[in-house]
Amino acid sequence: MTGTTTTPGTTTVSTTGETRARVVRIGTRASTLARTQSGLVADRLTEVTGLPTELVHIRTHGDVSTEPLAQMGGTGVFVSALRDALLRGDVDLAVHSLKDLPTAPPEGIALAAVPPREDPRDVVVARDGLTLGELPQGATVGTGAPRRVAQIAALGLGVDLVGVRGNVDTRIGKVRSGELDAVVLARAGLARLDRVEEATEVLDPIQVLPAPGQGALAVECRADDDLVATVAGALDDPLTRACVTVERVLLAELEAGCSAPVGALAEVAMGDSGDELWVRAVALSPDGTLSVRRSASGPLEDPEGLGRSLAAEMLAEGAADLIAPET
Numbered sequence: 001m002t003g004t005t006t007t008p009g010t011t012t013v014s015t016t017g018e019t020r021a022r023v024v025r026i027g028t029r030a031s032t033l034a035r036t037q038s039g040l041v042a043d044r045l046t047e048v049t050g051l052p053t054e055l056v057h058i059r060t061h062g063d064v065s066t067e068p069l070a071q072m073g074g075t076g077v078f079v080s081a082l083r084d085a086l087l088r089g090d091v092d093l094a095v096h097s098l099k100d101l102p103t104a105p106p107e108g109i110a111l112a113a114v115p116p117r118e119d120p121r122d123v124v125v126a127r128d129g130l131t132l133g134e135l136p137q138g139a140t141v142g143t144g145a146p147r148r149v150a151q152i153a154a155l156g157l158g159v160d161l162v163g164v165r166g167n168v169d170t171r172i173g174k175v176r177s178g179e180l181d182a183v184v185l186a187r188a189g190l191a192r193l194d195r196v197e198e199a200t201e202v203l204d205p206i207q208v209l210p211a212p213g214q215g216a217l218a219v220e221c222r223a224d225d226d227l228v229a230t231v232a233g234a235l236d237d238p239l240t241r242a243c244v245t246v247e248r249v250l251l252a253e254l255e256a257g258c259s260a261p262v263g264a265l266a267e268v269a270m271g272d273s274g275d276e277l278w279v280r281a282v283a284l285s286p287d288g289t290l291s292v293r294r295s296a297s298g299p300l301e302d303p304e305g306l307g308r309s310l311a312a313e314m315l316a317e318g319a320a321d322l323i324a325p326e327t
């Protein structure tokens, strides 16, 4: 930040005659959801700071390849191309779905803001307005996420879980065309695309816990850029940040990647001494037959401690062996 403020589309000239308006270049994947998410961040940033923005499309390996995500090293493939562009200075800011970020902190990059979270739950989009429980035995349910596969298998419905990839449109299209009876998606993605009314069921976290970080965005900048403080001030929601910190510390402590069969949801809830963090988590075997499910609460000030202590409890119950039985 230069100390000057600008209004959208204008350029401020300082007393030295130097042009000061900084156009914040925002790197985004080309999918409709990614562009929508980046656009929301861009609009909000301009609204609060007056800084003009520009979206820059970055193609990632995950967008180009049609391999199953799990075989490409998980959703981290979407993230690295954006981070590379940030570190090269091609863009100043990158917007990710927070649940796609690997748990290891990146070198030279700051998580400048975690904006307010969308509803983090999973939803079903099924033919004929059906819910999961109404689908007949042998119905096909599309999802490639090991976490969803394991948790839905654990419900014992006798449905056939089928791997699917691709953007929201492609996945819902497989239901519309009759190729699949249903697909499972993040409600947040549908909400941001203004398509949430296409969901035929919202899955209760008591049965299906979302991915750690689901429904939240991550806004990254170069760590040494003055933009970090500006973006934090304009976009960061400390309560969302605390909740996703609990979930991601838990995931890291379980040594499970972002494609592991682990679900976690932290929320702010009223406790004995005011607002507290409340977290529910599950680790499953890939086929869903075995699971460790736990919940815990702790002070708002220590999300890391809560994530670590719940993970320790789950590890003591054998969570690590469930998640990665092949090693």
Ligand SMILES: NCc1[nH]cc(CCC(=O)O)c1CC(=O)O
Binding pocket: 075, 097, 098, 099, 100, 184, 185, 186, 188, 189, 213, 214, 215, 216, 217
């Ligand atoms: N796995 C890819 C991905 N990453 C983020 C979202 C949705 C948006 C979000 O969770 O914030 C999705 C699609 C989905 O799971 O349906």
